[in-house]
């Protein structure tokens with residue numbers, strides 16, 4: 329299965345991706361995680377680092393090159409779940425070319441729908457455990473006392489507004505693009521994470537009736 333999670337920052341893409349990858353035995357490919365890993369390793373282009381920290385989008389071609397390499401890894405042989413890519417129509421068109429070159433197609437695009445007023449609150453209180461990668465929320469899903477917590481640079485209030493604006497300006501254009509292809513499934517992203525998971529699975533079941 330090849331599926332894409334689309335949604336604004338804080339809509340729960342990473343939270344849901346972690347559950348789905350366990351369930352389907354396919355990897356999560358998060359361009360945000362890949363960029364943060366390169367940043368932590370000191371190998372990220374300083375220009376991209378500044379763009380990320382300020383809440384902007386890294387240039388399309390850099391992201392396309394990253395995905396082009398990643399989807400050839402052995403763990404992708406049964407499919408993968410894209411989280412945070414594509415984010416623009418040029419990225420979506422490039423993805424289609426990359427997949428067509430490998431005789432692959434997209435099964436479903438899942439749009440997590442959450443109102444902007446809830447997103448800021450989710451992002452500002454998000455913390456991630458450095459060791460496990462587990463995502464927490466200081467109020468709704470508090471971390472255990474022994475977690476080694478990280479606060480993302482782009483989760484500071486001044487960057488959060490810019491990320492939400494970038495989503496509305498660039499990424500929202502993906503929705504009509506995938507709707508026209510009959511791939512888009514809208515999922516209400518509000519409620520307990522496990523309730524959202526049940527809706528996501530329902531939407532995937534509609535994309536794969538034989539698996540439901």
Ligand code: AP5
Nearest residue numbers: 337338339340341342343359360380386412450454464465
């Ligand atoms: P990326 O890492 O992809 O960030 P994002 O899209 O902004 O999404 P987030 O990771 O912030 O949110 P999420 O939807 O995964 O939510 P989460 O599950 O963590 O990208 C970071 C940056 O990298 C970009 O800004 C850009 O600069 C660059 N980049 C990456 N890909 C790119 C691309 N393709 N092109 C160009 N640039 C790119 O949940 C958020 C919080 O809410 C958590 O605290 C969680 O516990 C909580 N939560 C989750 N679900 C629920 C729920 N149901 N109820 C209550 N709380 C919940």
